[in-house]
Amino acid sequence: MESVSRQDRRPVIGVAPMLVRQPHPYLPSEQVASGMMDAVVAAGGLPMMLPVTTDKALIDSYVELCDGFVLPGGQDVNPALYGGKPPAEDEPPERKELCPLCDALEIPLVRAAYELDKPLLGICRGAQLMNVALGGTLVRDLGLVVRAPGMVHWQHHSILNHAAHPVDVREGTLLRRVVQADQIQTNSNHRCSVQKIGRGLELVGVATDGVPEAIEAPDRRFFLGVQWHPEYTWRRLGTDALLWKGLVSAAAKCPR
Numbered sequence: 001m002e003s004v005s006r007q008d009r010r011p012v013i014g015v016a017p018m019l020v021r022q023p024h025p026y027l028p029s030e031q032v033a034s035g036m037m038d039a040v041v042a043a044g045g046l047p048m049m050l051p052v053t054t055d056k057a058l059i060d061s062y063v064e065l066c067d068g069f070v071l072p073g074g075q076d077v078n079p080a081l082y083g084g085k086p087p088a089e090d091e092p093p094e095r096k097e098l099c100p101l102c103d104a105l106e107i108p109l110v111r112a113a114y115e116l117d118k119p120l121l122g123i124c125r126g127a128q129l130m131n132v133a134l135g136g137t138l139v140r141d142l143g144l145v146v147r148a149p150g151m152v153h154w155q156h157h158s159i160l161n162h163a164a165h166p167v168d169v170r171e172g173t174l175l176r177r178v179v180q181a182d183q184i185q186t187n188s189n190h191r192c193s194v195q196k197i198g199r200g201l202e203l204v205g206v207a208t209d210g211v212p213e214a215i216e217a218p219d220r221r222f223f224l225g226v227q228w229h230p231e232y233t234w235r236r237l238g239t240d241a242l243l244w245k246g247l248v249s250a251a252a253k254c255p256r
Contacts, residue, residue: 010046011251014066016106016126017049018074019099036070036123036231043244045251054104063112068119068222068251071106071126073229075099076192081107082137107133114200119222119250121243124190127225131215134198142193148210156188156211160232164188167213167228173204174216174224178246179239186213186228186240193227222250 015037017030032049040047047070050062078098079085087096106126110133113120122130128138139145142156154165163185169176176182186207194212197203205214205226217223224247230240 010044011067011248011254012065013040013045013047013068013070013248013251014050014062014109015040015047015070016072016102016109017052018072019052019102033072033231035234036072039231039234039241039244040070040248042234042241043248045244045248050105050109052101052105054101056108059105059108060112063109063116063118066118067254067256068247069109069113069121070247071110071120071122071129071225072231073124073126073189074102075125076140077125077128077132077138078103079138079140082132084138084140103129110134114217114220114223117220117223118254119247120224121222121247122225123229123231124227125192127215127227128192128194130223130225131194131198131201134201136194136198136201137196139193139195140191142191142211145193145211148208151209153209153211154188154207156190156207159188160229162187162233163237166208167205168208169214170202170204173202174218174222174246175204175214175226178224179242181239184239185237186226186230187233187237188228190227194225221253222247 017032019028021028037047075097106129110130164187200217201215204216207213213227215225230243234240
């Protein structure tokens with residue numbers, strides 16, 4: 001087999017997994033949505049799942065090996081990480097399910113990617129984790145987000161396979177350059193959102209009901225978090241396909 005040089009190979013995109021406790025609560029599984037892996041491949045990247053770990057040396061090796069990263073959706077970010085209150089006893093089970101191991105992996109990944117200017121795409125929980133890792137806070141109940149004048153909140157839960165609502169994209173931003181539109185249609189499946197924006201980040205996309213939907217670091221080559229789930233809709237929504245292409249294109253330009 002003919003070897004491929006590091007310069008000629010596809011950029012390696014490290015994908016953090018979700019940690020789920022089904023079907024057996026004592027045997028958690030690390031999972032990555034196949035649509036996410038397929039999206040990276042279709043965009044020209046080489047996806048690689050990053051096993052969950054708290055080992056700093058291993059996380060440093062992930063950062064060195066990969067040209068870019070994806071942080072997926074999943075359990076709520078632990079409120080203790082941004083000064084919030086722990087989930088109340090009367091909250092639904094899914095609201096009380098946190099994942100400290102995922103937090104422990106993803107926070108150093110975010111900080112390293114930011115410091116080293118390695119491209120990163122955060123999706124739903126991933127966008128929220130990006131914000132928290134850089135000192136921001138979250139709203140755990142979208143009903144508390146101030147609505148845009150004359151609007152009611154869109155349905156922000158369990159609409160994954162087709163567009164659910166529009167998002168206004170701020171002019172002059174990375175997101176605007178990538179999706180090539182000032183308003184896009186997105187799917188939706190989230191119950192939290194960013195609140196105070198983290199250091200070095202800006203709010204660049206807002207749903208027309210007023211819910212924050214996208215953040216980015218303007219002084220980095222590609223450091224973008226979105227509340228929607230482009231891994232489900234990239235085949236039918238051209239703007240979501242452009243997100244994956246933007247990530248992989250930016251990763252291909254990183255020094256190797």
